[in-house]
Each structure stands twice: as structure tokens, then as C-alpha cells.
Amino acid sequence: MHASVVSDLERLLGSSAVSREERDRLAYSRDMWPRNLILLRSGVDRVYAPDVVVWPGSVEEVASVVRFALRRGLPVIPYGGGSGVCGGTTPRGGGIVMDLKRLDRVGNVDEASRTVEVQAGVNGQHFEDALNARGYTAGHFPASIWCSGTRSGTVLEPVRQDRGHGLARALRGR
Numbered sequence: 380m381h382a383s384v385v386s387d388l389e390r391l392l393g394s395s396a397v398s399r400e401e402r403d404r405l406a407y408s409r410d411m412w413p414r415n416l417i418l419l420r421s422g423v424d425r426v427y428a429p430d431v432v433v434w435p436g437s438v439e440e441v442a443s444v445v446r447f448a449l450r451r452g453l454p455v456i457p458y459g460g461g462s463g464v465c466g467g468t469t470p471r472g473g474g475i476v477m478d479l480k481r482l483d484r485v486g487n488v489d490e491a492s493r494t495v496e497v498q499a500g501v502n503g504q505h506f507e508d509a510l511n512a513r514g515y516t517a518g519h520f521p522a523s524i525w526c527s528g529t530r531s532g533t534v535l536e537p538v539r540q541d542r543g544h545g546l547a548r549a550l551r552g553r
């Protein structure tokens with residue numbers, strides 16, 4: 380990857396939101412896919428790794444990274460909690476892993492439709508806690524709710540596995 384990619388991303392997001400450090404490239408080289416964990420146990424620390432990891436802090440910054448990657452012909456891999464068990468975040472072609480955890484806002488509950496707008500990186504338990512504080516529950520308690528599964532990954536991963544959808548339904552009052 381050309382060195383200017385990192386400096387250009389730093390201009391877009393600020394240097395603290397961009398990393399090419401070895402430890403970050405290692406951490407984002409896999410999710411909880413058992414096959415990768417078995418490889419790790421057998422001494423293979425990574426098969427694939429991203430060239431660079433970014434942590435955008437707003438929707439506009441996400442869009443700017445996607446536009447930039449498109450211009451430079453680089454893959455972008457969205458990363459929620461990394462708790463997916465199917466290797467969905469594996470950076471097979473290198474490129475940019477985009478961790479969305481800074482997008483963690485839970486909006487207001489719409490009383491009439493019992494829906495709520497959440498940003499892509501909200502942790503599962505934090506989402507449930509925010510709803511509980513307002514007298515609602517999502518009624519969705521995957522075993523991974525504590526270990527970070529974000530709302531976007533939780534909705535999208537079953538779709539990618541052709542298992543239908545998980546969380547796209549109305550909230551329940553408690």
C-alpha cells in the first residue's frame with residue numbers, strides 16, 4: 380500500500396483515528412471465526428491483515444473514507460464488535476478495516492412505531508441498557524450481547540448467512 384494512503388486518511392480523520400501499527404493490524408486480522416482461532420492456537424497469528432485500521436467518529440467521516448477508498452481502489456471492511464463467527468470481517472484483500480464503535484449514539488424511541496434509530500457501532504448490551512432506561516427492551520438477547528456484537532453486525536451477519544434477519548423488529552414496552 381502506498382504511504383500516502385495513511386497520510387491522506389490522517390488528513391480526513393485526524394492521526395489518532397488511523398493506525399498502521401503492527402498490534403492493530405494483528406488485532407483486526409480476524410473475528411471470532413473458530414477456524415481462525417484454531418489457527419491462532421496452532422501458532423499462525425494471521426493469514427490476512429488489513430493495511431490500515433481507521434476509527435471514524437461520524438457518518439460524514441465514514442462517507443469520506445468510503446469515497447477515498449473508492450478513488451484509490453482499496454477494499455473497506457466494516458468492523459463492529461468482531462464477534463462474528465463466520466470470518467465476515469476477514470481482510471482477504473488487505474485494505475482498510477473501518478471500526479465503527481465510535482458511532483455509538485442511541486436516538487429517541489418513536490412511541491408510535493416503537494422503533495429507534497441507532498448508530499452502527501452501538502454495543503449490544505449498551506443498546507439494551509439505553510432502552511431499559513426509557514422503559515423498553517429490544518427483546519433480543521444473543522449470547523454475544525456482552526462481548527460486543529454491535530447492532531449493525533447483529534442485523535447484517537444473519538443476512539449474510541442467508542438466515543433471514545435478527546433485530547429488525549419493533550421494540551417492546553416492559
Ligand SMILES: Cc1cc2nc3c(=O)[nH]c(=O)nc-3n(C[C@H](O)[C@H](O)[C@H](O)COP(=O)(O)OP(=O)(O)OC[C@H]3O[C@@H](n4cnc5c(N)ncnc54)[C@H](O)[C@@H]3O)c2cc1C
Nearest residue numbers: 457459460461462463467499521522523528529531532533
Ligand atoms: C460468544 C459468542 C456468542 C454468540 N452468540 C450469538 C447468538 O446467540 N446469536 C447470534 O445470532 N449470534 C451470536 N454470535 C455471533 C455474533 O455475535 C453475531 O453475529 C454478532 O451480532 C455480530 O456483530 P458484530 O458487531 O460483532 O459484527 P462483526 O463481527 O464486527 O461483523 C459481522 C459482519 O457484518 C459486517 N458489518 C459490521 N458492521 C457493519 C456495518 N455498519 N455496515 C456494513 N457491514 C457491517 C462485517 O464486515 C462482517 O461481515 C455469537 C458470537 C460469540 C463470539
